[in-house]
Amino acid sequence: MAAILAAASIAALLAQAKPGDTVVVPAGDYANESLSGLSFSPAVTLDARAAKVTTFTAKDVTGLHVLGGTWANAIGETWAGHTWAFAVDCERCHDVTFDRATVTGPPPDAPGRDFAGFGISFLSSDHVAVTNSKFTGFRAGLVFSLTGDFVARGNDFGFMTSDGLDVGQGWRGVIEDNVFHDTHIIAKEHPDGIQMWSRPNAPPTSDIVIRRNKVTGGSQGISGFDAALKEPAGYKLADGRVLEKEEAVPNGGYERITIEDNDVSVGFTNAIALVNARDSVIRNNRVSTIEDSRYPARIVMRPDDSGVKHCGNTVQPGAGRPGWDDGRCPKR
Numbered sequence: 001m002a003a004i005l006a007a008a009s010i011a012a013l014l015a016q017a018k019p020g021d022t023v024v025v026p027a028g029d030y031a032n033e034s035l036s037g038l039s040f041s042p043a044v045t046l047d048a049r050a051a052k053v054t055t056f057t058a059k060d061v062t063g064l065h066v067l068g069g070t071w072a073n074a075i076g077e078t079w080a081g082h083t084w085a086f087a088v089d090c091e092r093c094h095d096v097t098f099d100r101a102t103v104t105g106p107p108p109d110a111p112g113r114d115f116a117g118f119g120i121s122f123l124s125s126d127h128v129a130v131t132n133s134k135f136t137g138f139r140a141g142l143v144f145s146l147t148g149d150f151v152a153r154g155n156d157f158g159f160m161t162s163d164g165l166d167v168g169q170g171w172r173g174v175i176e177d178n179v180f181h182d183t184h185i186i187a188k189e190h191p192d193g194i195q196m197w198s199r200p201n202a203p204p205t206s207d208i209v210i211r212r213n214k215v216t217g218g219s220q221g222i223s224g225f226d227a228a229l230k231e232p233a234g235y236k237l238a239d240g241r242v243l244e245k246e247e248a249v250p251n252g253g254y255e256r257i258t259i260e261d262n263d264v265s266v267g268f269t270n271a272i273a274l275v276n277a278r279d280s281v282i283r284n285n286r287v288s289t290i291e292d293s294r295y296p297a298r299i300v301m302r303p304d305d306s307g308v309k310h311c312g313n314t315v316q317p318g319a320g321r322p323g324w325d326d327g328r329c330p331k332r
Contacts, residue, residue, distance in 0.1 A: 140165070193264070200250065202238050254276065
């Protein structure tokens, strides 16, 4: 495997690469890096351990495995004032992974901290992964949108102003062995360690396994909510129908979600919530309320959510409420 050692930019390095190469990014600062239309099989390894990169964009990229590096976002001006964008924005990416990355948002005293941007975002992508990486100080650390066959494993998420990890329309994913802590609420946010949602323009979020994660602090824990939102005329639904006028359309809920063996100790009520799910299970999770919280942390299961089985869960007493458990799970 070749090692390419010198070029003016990461894009220039990769322009010289051949499938299967290891590309070493020289030590230094890189900004506004943009990749487009690259495809490698077998994948190229991008060794970025000595690099600091501010704003990295990839579109239509296949076969790129990134090792290490410090990745940050930049501040900009919008009609709302200061705002921060993505540290890494990956659209239509396939077989793209990040391992042992350090992903750093704006410092707590930065202007526009309430618009702190995002760490790594995958949009309309598949077979992507982020592992063993550290996220600090974003609005949301890691986002999978309209993305399938994804993995988030062994990551650390700290000091987010909102969510640690979002799955906004995702399929066939594994979220395991991550840690979420020290949420930095600025105003009236209701952040989550992990939040999922569906939308009516695509199939429901489904086939997601969330296990062995740890969520602590002033946030919600692991949440999958559902609603019927008003969509405008011209909005195209997953079944092909186009709305002729504004209409409230159900988001679609969830299918085949497994939430198991997580430790959630938080200061908001929704420690674990899964609403309108089919063929799903919540099992062997441990929930507790942080000290001095006004809200008892609990597992939220509506009476009409018969599509969610549950067992082996324990909720410790907290905020003046008694504890609860739902008995051992049957042997599988």
